[in-house]
Amino acid sequence: MTAFSLDPAQTAWCEELRALAEQELRPLAEKGEPGHVNRPLIAALGELGLLDRLFSSGALDLCLLRESLARGCTEAETALALQGLGTYPLVQAGTPAHRVRWLPEVRAGRAVAAFALSEPGAGSDAAALALAAERAPDGWRLTGEKRWISNAPEADFYTVFARTTPGAGARGVTAFLVPADRPGLTGTALDMLSPHPIGALAFDGVPVTPDDVLGEPDRGFGVAMNTLNLFRPSVGAFAVGMARAALDATLAHTAQRTAFGGPLKELQAVSHQVAEMATRTEAARLLVYAAAAAYDAGEPGVPGRAAMAKLYATEAAQYVVDAAVQLHGARALRRGHLLEHLYREVRAPRIYEGASEVQRTIVAKELYAAATETATGTARPTPTVNQEPAV
Incomplete structure (x- = not known):
């Protein structure tokens, strides 16, 4: 499996994205009308060059982009991801006329x-x-x-x-x-x-x-599945971003909130819960990054890796956000609280782009296929879904 690590430039970029999401994109998100497309927010993503980055980088960069935005503003992350999901079929299978007509508009944030x-x-x-x-x-x-x-x-x-x-x-x-x-x-x-x-x-x-x-x-089913093979790990990255936001809030809260004569972090039940939250979040990150790196490298077994990353990361994020709500108590249930927002946001990723049950089926099929290949000495073909030209 492809080895990977984040270099200092990638780490700095992620921190810049998170700050950008919190300081510039979240105010636009808060002005949006619930249940409607937030076109000013999408236009801002275009003006900042983030939609262009969406179509000109690999799967790992896509995951870093989605994770960092989700950590700072889930609405901005979702708006960006939906632009990618709806447009990537044009990137991989569209005609030159399709690309000329629509891709500049999407990149600029003018078309949804x-x-x-x-x-x-x-x-x-x-x-x-x-x-x-x-x-x-x-x-x-x-x-x-x-x-x-x-x-x-x-x-x-x-x-x-x-x-x-x-x-x-x-x-x-x-x-x-x-x-x-x-x-x-x-x-x-x-x-x-x-x-x-x-x-x-x-x-x-x-x-x-x-x-x-x-x-x-x-041949359209292949277009759909190739798109999902790319975006499933990045759904996991979205989940990781939400988990990290919940963990950040929990670390601050349990260090400051006092109960039974001291800060909550000194209670073993609390510190062990926080440790579990952090461990699951980090494990999810590694699975997501590994799946994205395998996609970028054109390795075999991408569907299984993508499914495993989405499965674990979305389930882990559900656990982490729920635990964060529990440790915050009633304040986290108040409308407008960050965790109340994350609690509603975190549920859907376990369903869309393939429910967790579907991901388990994909993982199992890939495992048995790999076992058969080992036993028979055959090799699966190297995928080409990640070899489309950047546009």
């Missing part, structure tokens, strides 16, 4: 992207997509529904995955780039636990042409 994969009956089982792409003289007509789509219904364009060949499972899915103003496309917002812009999309014969295809017809 969305990744439209999930449906009412196809969440964890992404190959069960039912959104129908029916043949038409000039291409296809999209009919059906997408649900749990971040940035919907306010995005400017959607990466949409639709069924072009009925009954073909993962081999009959095509990826399309669909501008939001296409006739027949409508959307509604969904009110969620954490007030992010998430909605449902309805497709009533939405026209798409061969020029709208990302990659090749019936």
Whole structure:
């Protein structure tokens, strides 16, 4: 496995990002309307060059970026990550015309992207997509529904995955780039636990042409999975950032708060809990960095590493934030407290981009595949998903 360590420049960059998120991005986030796309915040990410960095660096830098922003402002991290998730299919499979039209707008923070994969009956089982792409003289007509789509219904364009060949499972899915103003496309917002812009999309014969295809017809499932292989470790990085923010707050609180004649940190039950929080956070960081480094190096087994990183990091962050709330007591439950915010934020990453149960399935499959290769003397092919040109 690829060895890695953060050099002083990377460490300094992470600290700069955290300070930037706290001092410049958090005020913009606090002015945003819950449940709606915060376009001033996205524009600021573009002006600061962070959206450009999103598309011009490797998986490890992406993880460092997401972790550091999450530690200082989760809303800024989420806005940046959603731009990447919705746009990366263009980076890996878009035509020159797609890239010229949309990538400069996304980089500048002027266009909002969305990744439209999930449906009412196809969440964890992404190959069960039912959104129908029916043949038409000039291409296809999209009919059906997408649900749990971040940035919907306010995005400017959607990466949409639709069924072009009925009954073909993962081999009959095509990826399309669909501008939001296409006739027949409508959307509604969904009110969620954490007030992010998430909605449902309805497709009533939405026209798409061969020029709208990302990659090749019936090969869209690979576009989706390649995107998730990159972003799953960085979901883990988002979780690590939240865990570190909760740990930072807990260290300060338990050092200052007194009970039973002394600071909380002197109580063994408290100090042991803090030690457990720190250990799980550090273990999660190492798994995330290792998965990202393996992706950048083009090593085999990337899906398993990505799944393991997302699984452990999101579960660890849930534990750390919950423990932080417990150690802070009632004050952490008050609306507006950092930990109240993190407590709502930390739950969703264990579900989106593949629930924890799905990640365990992927890890197990990769383990058995590796064991078979060892026993038979065969070698799995080296992945090429991380070898797309930087744009």
